[in-house]
Amino acid sequence: xxxxxxxxxxxxxxxxxxxxxxxxxxxxxxxxxxxxxxxxxxxxxxxxxxxxxxxxxxxxxxxxxxxxxxxxxxxxxxxxxxxxxxxxxxxxxxxxxxxxxxxxxxxxxxxxxxxxxxxxxxxxxxxxxxxxxxxxxxxxxxxxxxxxxxxxxxxxxxxxxxxxxxxxxxxxxxxxxxxxxxxxxxxxxxxxxxxxxxxxxxxxxxxxxxxxxxxxxxxxxxxxxxxxxxxxxxxxxxxxxxxxxxxxxxxxxxxxxxxxxxxxxxxxxxxxxxxxxxxxxxxxxxxxxxxxxxxxxxxxxxxxxxxxxxxxxxxxxxxxxxxxxxxxxxxxxxxxxxxxxxxxxxxxxxxxxxxxxxxxxxxxxxxxxxxxxxxxxxxxxxxxxxxxxxxxxxxxxxxxxxxxxxxxxxxxxxxxxxxxxxxxxxxxxxxxxxxxxxxxxxxxxxxxxxxxxxxxxxxxxxxxxxxxx
Numbered sequence: 001x002x003x004x005x006x007x008x009x010x011x012x013x014x015x016x017x018x019x020x021x022x023x024x025x026x027x028x029x030x031x032x033x034x035x036x037x038x039x040x041x042x043x044x045x046x047x048x049x050x051x052x053x054x055x056x057x058x059x060x061x062x063x064x065x066x067x068x069x070x071x072x073x074x075x076x077x078x079x080x081x082x083x084x085x086x087x088x089x090x091x092x093x094x095x096x097x098x099x100x101x102x103x104x105x106x107x108x109x110x111x112x113x114x115x116x117x118x119x120x121x122x123x124x125x126x127x128x129x130x131x132x133x134x135x136x137x138x139x140x141x142x143x144x145x146x147x148x149x150x151x152x153x154x155x156x157x158x159x160x161x162x163x164x165x166x167x168x169x170x171x172x173x174x175x176x177x178x179x180x181x182x183x184x185x186x187x188x189x190x191x192x193x194x195x196x197x198x199x200x201x202x203x204x205x206x207x208x209x210x211x212x213x214x215x216x217x218x219x220x221x222x223x224x225x226x227x228x229x230x231x232x233x234x235x236x237x238x239x240x241x242x243x244x245x246x247x248x249x250x251x252x253x254x255x256x257x258x259x260x261x262x263x264x265x266x267x268x269x270x271x272x273x274x275x276x277x278x279x280x281x282x283x284x285x286x287x288x289x290x291x292x293x294x295x296x297x298x299x300x301x302x303x304x305x306x307x308x309x310x311x312x313x314x315x316x317x318x319x320x321x322x323x324x325x326x327x328x329x330x331x332x333x334x335x336x337x338x339x340x341x342x343x344x345x346x347x348x349x350x351x352x353x354x355x356x357x358x359x360x361x362x363x364x365x366x367x368x369x370x371x372x373x374x375x376x377x378x379x380x381x382x383x384x385x386x387x388x389x390x391x392x393x394x395x396x397x398x399x400x401x402x403x404x405x406x407x408x409x410x411x412x413x414x415x416x417x418x419x420x421x422x423x424x425x426x427x428x429x430x431x432x433x434x435x436x437x438x439x440x441x442x443x444x445x446x447x448x449x450x451x452x453x454x455x456x457x458x459x460x461x462x463x464x465x466x467x468x469x
Contacts, residue, residue, distance in 0.1 A: 026068040027093065031079070032100035034063030041104075042080045043067040045091070046230040048277055053080070071095070074184035075228025079104055088230070090117045092184045117185040124175060124189055132200065135168045139204060187225055195231055198238040202245050209246050213256070216242070217263040221278055222271045236282055244289065257286075257294040265301060275302075276311045283317060290454050296321045313435065320433040330363070330447045331431040338403070339418040340410055350416070358393035359445050362459065365429060366438040367399040368409035373438045377413070379456040384414050387460075390467040392442075399423045399437060 029043070036059045044053040057065045069077055074092040085105035089097060097118055101110030107126070112119045138161050145151045145158045179186035194215050201208045216239040219226065226232055243256050264282075268275045279302055286295035299321035324330065334352040341347045349355060353363075364380060366373030377396065384394055398419035400406040410417035420426050424434075432441065440459065442451040453459040 027071050027091070027095055028097070029067045029069065029077075029079075029089070030096075030098040031065050032063050033059060033065075033102065033104070035102050036081065036104070037061050037063050040082055041065055043069070043077065044080065045069070045075060045077050046228055046232075048227050048274070049233050049281055051078070051230065073224055073228060075225070076188070076230045078230070081105070090115075090121050090185055090188065092117055117183055120179060120185050121189070127175070128172060128193065131168050131172050132197070135165060136200070136204060138165050138168070184225065188229060188231075191219070191226070191229065191231055191235070195234045195238045198242050202242055206247065209242065213239070213242060213246070213260070217260055220267055221264050222267045222274050227274070232278075233281070236278065237285065240282075240285060240289075240291075240294075244291070254291070254293040254297075257291065258297050261294070261298050261301060276314055280311070280314045280317075283314075287454065290458065292452065292454075296325055316433060316435040320435065323433050324441065324449060324452070326449050326451065328449050330441055330443050330449050332447065333428045333431065335416070335418045336420045338406075339416060340407075340413070341416055342414050345416060353395065354447065356393050356395075357445070358388075359391035360450070361393045361395060361443045361445075361447075362387075362453075363395045363397065363432070363441045363443065364438060365397050365399060365432065365434045365440070367423075368405045369400065370437040374409075376438055376456050380459075381413050381415070383456065383460055383463075387463055390463055392463060392467070397426070397428050399426065399429060399434075 031041075038061065039059050040056055041059060042053045042056045044051055046052075055067050057067065059065045067079075069091050071091065071093040074090070077089050077091045079087045079089070081104055083105070085103065087099075087104040087107070087110065089099075095115045095117055097115035098113040099110055099115075099118075100113060103109060107122070110122070112122045142158070142161045142165070145154060145161060151157070176186070176189060179189070194212065198212065201212050216235065219235060219239075221232075221235075226235070239260060240257065243253055243260060246253065246256070248256070261282075264278070265275075268278060279298065283295055283298055286292075286298065299318035303315075303318050303322055332352055332354045335350070339347075341350065345356075353361070362380075364377060366377050368374065380394060380396075387394070394415035396410060396413060396415060396417040398406050398410060398417060400409065400419055401421050401423050403419075403421060406417075406419045406421070410419075418428075420428075423429070432439075440453045441449055442453060442459065442462070444450055451459075451462060453462065
């Protein structure tokens with residue numbers, strides 16, 4: 001009787017367990033890592049440019065732990081230890097994953113016991129770098145037998161090298177061709193290869209740069225598979241890094257970047273959420289790399305040609321290029337009543353920006369609460385005497401909210417400093433479409449915008465180059 005009771009209890013528990021897995025449409029990850037016993041491991045997934053931890057578990061004393069994962073859409077998941085060591089895996093329907101090893105940070109110790117796509121993923125992740133290393137060695141020899149006079153006549157060896165290079169490439173492609181074309185791993189591995197090979201292509205395989213750029217341009221940045229792959233950020237950065245480091249002139253690079261932006265926007269303009277997320281990230285990337293022609297093109301394209309609704313913060317960032325682009329006339333403005341004037345500028349005669357008669361004026365927006373401002377604006381103060389001798393005046397417009405903060409920050413500056421304590425709602429700030437600090441505009445004596453310096457270093461370089469005496 002007791003055995004029958006236990007049987008029905010076990011059957012009931014199994015039935016409940018199966019019902020939970022079925023109802024949540026979940027697959028499982030079974031792990032065995034004895035050396036991680038009693039440590040906490042987190043499980044996460046990717047969503048666009050973000051990653052998010054969705055579960056955690058303490059490793060049992062025998063090293064075992066497990067997670068369930070949803071399979072409504074395939075993607076990449078990760079396990080992460082307390083030391084922030086990651087192990088990536090493919091999450092897909094019917095992919096019951098079982099792995100064992102020593103440490104998540106040492107893939108060579110990990111064996112995938114079950115989960116066909118993960119076994120293929122693990123095998124390729126192990127073999128592809130070896131093939132690339134061997135291919136690099138053969139290519140190095142090819143350079144020697146091509147350009148070194150000592151080996152130029154050895155045509156036989158050169159043919160052997162070419163044959164071995166072709167063989168290695170074929171082995172790599174044959175592996176990818178054998179994958180089930182409907183599987184996630186068959187889509188994922190070529191994209192991962194595209195991203196991971198960028199630096200090698202740029203440095204050692206320049207003949208492949210054009211094809212690699214075209215491959216990036218063919219990517220669909222609205223594809224859910226890409227959004228859940230953890231490769232979205234890398235794909236954007238690698239694409240534009242390769243353009244920037246393709247060995248072409250800067251003018252040619254900007255032309256290529258415009259073509260790439262056009263290719264990305266083809267499908268993005270139909271997906272409002274992804275358009276905002278990717279445009280915001282790409283715009284910031286181009287700004288950080290001082291690729292202002294490309295960021296201006298992106299801004300104007302999105303503002304002028306896109307029918308989707310643009311997020312307000314993003315719209316402000318982009319609008320600055322339409323209203324405040326190079327060649328436009330910057331708005332005149334009156335100084336606020338509590339403006340701090342240096343001794344050599346008359347308070348009575350200087351009521352507004354246009355009253356300044358210097359050949360050039362650098363208008364700087366910042367605040368005492370902005371870490372980068374507290375670093376860069378004092379540097380401007382140090383450069384000021386040099387710049388002024390060459391005809392550059394500086395105006396600091398503060399976004400501080402408290403008068404004390406403004407006074408303490410600005411009192412030692414040798415240039416005009418002004419603030420109305422309205423922060424982003426300040427009329428001057430709004431008229432210049434300022435969305436972040438520090439922001440700088442270099443104007444000539446007619447208030448034409450000559451440059452939007454992204455750093456004190458760039459501004460100082462402009463003075464040294466264009467104002468030589």
